[in-house]
Amino acid sequence: MLSPPSVSAYRLLGAVGATLLAVAGCGAGALPERGALWWTSLRHLDRPALLCGYAGLTLLTVAWWWAGSDLRRPAAGTAVGHPRFPGVPSAQLGNPWSGRTDRRGAAITLACWAGPLLLAPPLFSRDAYSYLAQGAMVLADLDVYQFGVAHLGGRLAAEVPQMWQHTPAPYGPVFLVLAAGVSALTGGHLALGVLALRVVALAGVALLVANLPRLARHGGVDPAAALWLGVLNPLVPLHLVAGAHNEAVMLGLLVVGLRLAVARRFAAATVLVTLAALVKVPALLGLLVVGALAVRRVGVRVAVARVAGVAVATGTAVTWATGIGYGWIGALGAPAYRHSWSISTALGRVARRSTEALGLDLGAAPMRAGVALGLLGVLAAAGAVWRYRHRLGPAYAVSLVLLAVALLGPATRPWYALWGLVLLAAAAPPGRARHVAALGAAVLAFVTLPSGFGPDAGQLLLATAGVLAGLVAVAVLRLLTPPPRLALAVPR
Known part of the structure; x- marks a missing residue:
């Protein structure tokens, strides 16, 4: 097992970082336009709060990386190697390959890192205000698939950015x-x-903690490594908890569904994955995993008929029961709005400015061309994944397609990376893909301001100073802390 001081230390370091970030949110977060209790108490200190917030974010990210370093270090008395992956340490966030201890240890660590953020104002996005306003529209019997929140009006709608x-x-x-x-x-x-x-x-994150290890075991992946990369990475406390994004519910239902699929409970798996897609549509790709696993048991025709039939029946029944209607299908183009940012829309903006410099006015054509190039990139990635699908396995293959959709689609946000990252954590073998995913998660944690808006030059300078301050604090702590003594197991 890991030495208790090491586990306690990185939990405490992350908790301190999260607390700093939560306090900084009262000055630099996605604050309401009007005062709301303690949330706006530091609004007049927004610049120092931004520096403090990035220092805390740095401490949290370093704590996560530290936990990963301990995970890769062989535990005292633990065999170095898993039978599926020789030479890969099996040390866990608790007792190696125990399952229950892994989940409990991950839950405690996540509570330390996410707990301080629960009472903070929304961070890194104002989407929580949109969710509340859209919920109020449903209560008022307004068509959320035809109108924006401006049709609702009032306090909640006023908190949603004008562009949306x-x-x-x-x-x-x-x-x-x-x-x-x-x-x-x-x-x-x-x-x-x-x-x-x-x-x-x-609740969605709890479903991830409870079910991701079981999905990982099916793929021969170290359950604790899956929890570290898929649940404890900074994007989860920062965006799923502090940002309250609906990806938490989507991913929780998706992972439960896939866990049922590997247990050969295909009908229940299809229902859960369909419910996840009825939260947010990218989860629909999870049906490919269910179908691929069902094919191995009952053949192609029967598997396709059963999965498609159950999915359609579930979607129809849920839509009828909610009474909200099928307008969400037509509203899927909403993220392609001209204010969205992604690699594809960035290409469109570059093309538009280039044509304008040449004296040409092509209207929306350059943006559409950029989005089309992004979609072609997604199709190319899907084609490559299909070619190597037998080597990758269904869950790993779908995780790569989801990452391509998140990065190359018409809208990209840091938390979108979790669409594919969670499944990759449970399905990818040790190697370059996991290292790149971990590094990407660490980088994405820093790219959005706590306010959810883009930075100006002064804010960028303060954010950089905050990161440096956090790194200096970690370096000082490391110099002041004596290295832990290693306990050697004596064979009997």
Whole structure:
């Protein structure tokens, strides 16, 4: 087992970082336009708060990386190597290959790192305000797939950025029912509404903690390594918890569904994955994993018929029961709005500015061309994955396609990377892919300001100074802390 001082140390370091970030959010977070209890207490100190927030973010990320270093170090008395992957340490965040201890240890670590963020204002995005406003629209019997939150008006709608005021909801009826329940429960109270959304997100994260190790074992992956990369990475406490994003529910349902699929409970798996897609549509790709596993048992025709039939029946029944309608299918184009940012829309903007410099006005054509190139990139990635699907396995293959969609689609946000990262954590063997994914998660943790808006030059300088301050603090702590003594197991 890992030495308790090491585990306690990185848990404490991450908790300190998260606390700094939570306090900084009161000055530099996605604050409401009007005062809301303690949230706006440091609004006048937004610049120092930004520096403090990035220092805390650095401590949290270093704590996560430290946990990963301990994970890769062989534990005292532990065999160095797993039978599927010789030479790879099997040390866990607890007792090696114990399952229950892994989940408990990960849950405790995540509680230390995410707990301080629960009462902070929304961080890195204002989407939580949009969720509450869209839930209120459902309660008011307004069509969220035809109108934006401007049609609702009032306090909640005023907190949504102007660029998204007239954008229909791109979410499925399952999430909108949850959002409506939160709005009804909290009565439009902003702080209570955000807290309730975080409780819903925590339920999704709890499903990840409980089920990801079982999915990892099926693929021969170290369960603790899957938890470290898929659940404890900084994007989870920063965006799924602090940002209260609906990806938490989507991914929780998706992983439960895939865990049922590897247990050969294909009908239940199809229902859960379909429910995940009715939160957010990228989860629909999970049906490919269910189908691929079912094919091995019952053949192609029967598997396709059963999975498709159950998925359609589930979607129809849920849509009828919620009464929200099928408008979400047509509203899926909402993220392609001209204010969205991604690699493909960046190409479109470059093309537009280039043509304007030449005196040409092509309207929306350059942006559409950039988005089309991004979609072609997704198709190319899907084609490559299909070619090597037998070597990769269904879950790993789908994780790579989801990452391609997140990076090359018409809209990209740091938390979108979790679409593929969670499945990759449970399916990818040790090697370059896991290293690149871990490095990518660490980098993405820093690319968005706590306010959710883009930085100006001064904010960029303060953020850089905050990162340096965090690194200096870690270096000083390392110099002041004596190295732990290694306990050697004496064979009997």
